[in-house]
Amino acid sequence: MTTQVIFRIDKKIKARAQKKAKDSGLTFSDILQMATYAYVKNDFEPVLMRREEKLNIKTRRELMKISGDIRNGKNLYGPFNSAEKMDKFLNSLT
Numbered sequence: 001m002t003t004q005v006i007f008r009i010d011k012k013i014k015a016r017a018q019k020k021a022k023d024s025g026l027t028f029s030d031i032l033q034m035a036t037y038a039y040v041k042n043d044f045e046p047v048l049m050r051r052e053e054k055l056n057i058k059t060r061r062e063l064m065k066i067s068g069d070i071r072n073g074k075n076l077y078g079p080f081n082s083a084e085k086m087d088k089f090l091n092s093l094t
Helices: 011-023 030-042 056-071 081-092
Strands: none
Touching: 011 030
């Protein structure tokens, strides 16, 4: 079963998105559905979509993994009370 989603978007942006989707052989609806599925599966990070950030797929995946670790409280160390304690910890890793 499917449902309909309605939202407002600037006319010019919509037209550009529809044209770009069509040029890719897709509909605008296809694009929105793919983005929604990717977002639900954590394969889509809105913060990474800013125009000024041109990240390759490997970097995107690594950042998504790091974001997931942060959300889950994994692979985090500190806070440290001093720079010396931080240095001591970091030196112990090598």
